[in-house]
Amino acid sequence: MTFPTQPVFVYEGTWSAEMRAHPAMDWMYNFTSNIFDNRAWDIPTEQYLTEDFVLKKSDGTEVHGREAAWAADKALYAPFTAHKHEPRGLMCAENAEGWEMVGRANLYVNLPGAPSEGEKKVKDLDGKEWDAVCAGMFRFLYVKDESGFQGIKLKRTEVCSDPLPALGLMLKRGVVTPEQLLSG
Template identity: 35%
Template sequence: MSYPTIPAYQTQANGAEKLSREHPVLDFLIDHQEAFDTGKMKTEPYTVFHVDDFVFTKSDGTVLPPGEASWKGLLEGYAPFNKHYHEGRYACIYERNGIWEMVGFANVYANLLVPGEKTKKDQSGRQWDVLVPGAFLFTCVKDPTGPKGFKVKSMTLFGDGVPVVGEMMKRGMVKAEDLVK
């Protein structure tokens, strides 16, 4: 028995390699990631890279209200960090009904607001406080006002924040009793 399929573009990065920018949606999403990591995206309106009704889903499954609330919810998750870097490792992109979806895996490296020992090394040899392997699901739409003609419609984050919380506890950024409130 055959199953209906749709064409998909896949790429992976080995060692210090970067993901290919060959696919136009992935090219846009790599720019998105770089703008988010360097802080440029955080100083301009979220609508430069995202549609007005952008929806963010947290790794616990909570779907935030569209627009500004989703954008603020995404930023909240990165608030304990003074610097972060998404090291893309794999991406699969496909188009369904005029909407592009990208499932990707990345190592997310970060430095916490309170200094401490940097024990995690990225593929470029830079040292970081924490490492969280993560998966992401992006939905993108064509939009002539967006960078490279695309904008992000939704984003779902999958990651285990326990190592980050553990390191935050070691550095006195959070107390165990704060976790049960």
């Protein structure tokens, strides 16, 4: 049995000119590098996110609406003193509104608090040292919108990430307590 298919952009690796040749991936590079990884949270969200933007967090919680979802997105990164997304691969297909992308990435983070004895750093592909790395998969829906940055806006983000490497260090450093984690 055959199934209808459509062309898909498949890429293995991190940021590159080849990846950025795709319009949605170039948008993603600029959005991730210039906003997220620079912690430039005070952006004109209407240029980047649709009014009905949805953030689906790793715990399954969905936050609806541009401003509420953006606040929730910022809160996910608030515990870190610095962070960097390093893409590892993706598949992106065009749809009626724009594009849908599913990708893998490493999130490198630095954490508050003093390192505990024996704590080891991890290195990103550029050789920079970080406190921890969290592996993740993401799903993004982009829409073509001339009022958006580069003619594109983000409509939905779904995060599937393992926070345990960062949480374990935060517990060891006393940044959070087990009671805080268990209270919700």
